[in-house]
Amino acid sequence: MSSWAGHPAVKGSSETVRMMLLTFSSVGMTFTWGVEMTYCTPYLLSLGLSKGQTSLVWIAGPLSGLIVQPVIGVISDQSKSRWGRRRPIIAAATAVVVCSLLTLGFTREIVGFFIEDRRTAKVPTIALAVLALYATDFAINAVMSCSRSLVVDTLPAQKQQAGAAWASRMSSLGNVAGYALGAVDLVKVFGTTLGDTQFKQLTVIAALAMSTSSAITCWAVTERVLLSVKQDSRHQAEGHFNVFKQIWSTLLTLPPRIQAICWAVFWSWIGWFPFLIYSSTWVSETYFRYDVPEDAKDSGDALGSMGRIGSMALTVYSIVTFLSAWILPLFIKSPEEETFTHRPPASIAPWIKKLNKIKPDLLTAWFCSHLIYSAAMSLAPFAASFRFATVLVAICGLPWTIAMWAPTTFLGVEVNKLGSNGDGMGGSYRRLSVGSSNIEMTPRDAPPPPPSGNTGELSGVYFGILNIYTTLPQFIGTFMSTVIFALLEPGKSPELATDAHPSEHSDTSGPNAISVCLFVGALSTLCAAYATRKLRYIP
Structure with a gap:
């Protein structure tokens, strides 16, 4: 050791x-x-x-x-x-x-x-x-x-x-x-x-x-x-x-559970990559396609509004993400609750008890987040107003919060298990004391045994491998987007065509290429939901 x-x-x-x-x-x-x-x-x-x-x-x-x-x-x-x-x-x-x-x-x-x-x-x-x-x-x-x-x-x-x-x-x-x-x-x-x-x-x-x-x-x-x-x-x-x-x-x-976590992340990032790169542009193009009068599309003001609309969608999305990051953990069951229960004030104790009974665990929340994202982005090709497109983008702030939270949590738990002989609770470590001046990793029994590698010994390499499964989908997503753009919108986007450049004019009645990328990403996220569900049955 x-x-x-x-x-x-x-x-x-x-x-x-x-x-x-x-x-x-x-x-x-x-x-x-x-x-x-x-x-x-x-x-x-x-x-x-x-x-x-x-x-x-x-x-x-x-x-x-x-x-x-x-x-x-x-x-x-x-x-x-x-x-x-x-x-x-x-x-x-x-x-x-x-x-x-x-x-x-x-x-x-x-x-x-x-x-x-x-x-x-x-x-x-x-x-x-x-x-x-x-x-x-x-x-x-x-x-x-x-x-x-x-x-x-x-x-x-x-x-x-x-x-x-x-x-x-x-x-x-x-x-x-x-x-x-x-x-x-x-x-x-x-x-x-x-x-x-x-x-x-x-x-x-x-x-x-x-x-x-x-x-x-x-x-x-x-x-x-x-x-x-x-x-x-x-x-x-x-x-x-x-x-x-x-x-x-x-x-x-890779141990089976870590392998399953990586594959869930792989499929989900094929879905998330086009959203992270193109979502604001998609909202802007939806605005220019459906909400701007035809005679105003050549004006500089309309193009400026197009940029502001995309920025507004990202702002709303970031606010939803911020609120979700602070609120969602309160409504998701924590492993700590199984070993330690806080005593709430007597006036709200019955409500807290009922809430704790219906709280989902993080794995269930991760599974549901895939479905939420997939449902939202499957509607992308049908968005006929920038307001509806903005709503879809904002909804994705919730599953994005869990997508950034869940894989790190599960990999951290598994890495701890690898170093603690599989007990999953940090080996000889006791629960963290809220009243102490620092987070101490001291054994339950005195005198303490010699320090050993029972937390995170190989966390660096395992998180690096998780990042490989996050990065490879970005290359796949880039290739996928390139093919879709070449098929549906060769040359410049039809939403940006102007009288000054008549060769760029194109019929905007067809599907928006970015919305198709988002739809394909929604299908990939269903594969991520399946991979996440399998994780529950892997010992």
């Missing part, structure tokens, strides 16, 4: 505070993702890239998820740093994200310092911006990988669901903050202190958010220190490529 020193702990006077501090790094990550996804495409276009070249640049996202998270997971699993396995990597990767964000925002100024001629500086400016974007994506995936593993390492099995729920809450907080700041004219508010454009100021704020949130989590958490690694022929490999060999060997020997 691996040997360890110390016990994991989190600062804080209450369990709520401890959970917030443990997962606070998610705020900066989602804020940064939001800024990148919203503003980087027009920024790259403004530098001189074509749309085709920009689409190639965006391969950085899935590519970094496919490579970085598994590799960083294995490296952090084996780290023997005296500061712990995850926090040093979180700190180093956060520093790379901060530098890359600032480079991305001020690319022209950096290149202009060395090359004065604007025409000569164009290619180096584009190259530096693309390099900074790739560095941001790769580094933030490293932070994400270690942050997820840190939650699994710190909490016993019965707390994994609560930890994942708090990570989802912090992520939703970052999303709402990102959308809110993106809608404000920051140059008017702050002047030119942080930069003379909206994008520059957002990169500075994102860098501050990323560094602050990661610093808070690293300060609040104390990790166990790995002294020696357990030798296991299934997961250990020798040679220069031992990291990749370990990922491959672990991938081939």
Whole structure:
């Protein structure tokens, strides 16, 4: 067995505070993702890239998820740093994200310092911006990988669901903050202190958010220190490529329940990918197709309204996601309730008792979330007004919350089981004490036995593999969307045809290509529901 020193702990006077501090790094990550996804495409276009070249640049996202998270997971699993396995990597990767964000925002100024001629500086400016974007994506995936593993390492099995729920809450907080700041004219508010454009100021704020949130989590958490690694022929490999060999060997020997979780995530992400990429555009095109008078489609005001309609749909969606992340955990049964029951005030105790009896468990909620998403997106081809399309997008905020919460929870529980001889309750760990000053992982009986690897020993590699099953569907979704667009809308979208470009005119009575992508995604999500249901019957 691996040997360890110390016990994991989190600062804080209450369990709520401890959970917030443990997962606070998610705020900066989602804020940064939001800024990148919203503003980087027009920024790259403004530098001189074509749309085709920009689409190639965006391969950085899935590519970094496919490579970085598994590799960083294995490296952090084996780290023997005296500061712990995850926090040093979180700190180093956060520093790379901060530098890359600032480079991305001020690319022209950096290149202009060395090359004065604007025409000569164009290619180096584009190259530096693309390099900074790739560095941001790769580094933030490293932070994400270690942050997820840190939650699994710190909490016993019965707390994994609560930890994942708090990570989802912090992520939703970052999303709402990102959308809110993106809608404000920051140059008017702050002047030119942080930069003379909206994008520059957002990169500075994102860098501050990323560094602050990661610093808070690293300060609040104390990790166990790995002294020696357990030798296991299934997961250990020798040679220069031992990291990749370990990922491959672990991938081939996944326990049945972890394999089932991964397949459920795989099918669900084929469904979610077109929604995450195209939903706002779909609402905008629906508005332009059905709600704008024919004689107003060529006006600049109509095109501006099209953009605002898409932004409004995303705002409503983010609000639903935020509320769901905070409210849904209250109505879903937690494993902790089986071993510990809070005593509510006598006046509401009967109501609480009735509610607890009808609460679904998280697996049931995950299964139902697939059905909700599938039902909503199966109606996409029939949306004949932007209001109905916005309602469908908003409904998806609820299943998205569970999609971000459930897989992390179940994988965290399974990883804990692997290290606790299968008891599923964190081995010798007792229930977390709400009244203590930190989250302590101390044994029930005194004197405590020597520290051992009974929580999250291989959480890094397993979460990296889960991310492979999240990333591969993105390539499949891209291919699927390309085929559908080529068949239904070759060339430019018919909704964007104008008298200035008559060759772009097309009959808009046919199906919208994006709505067809969403419909195909709805069918894939039914496969995810089937895979999730099977998980209940796997021992």
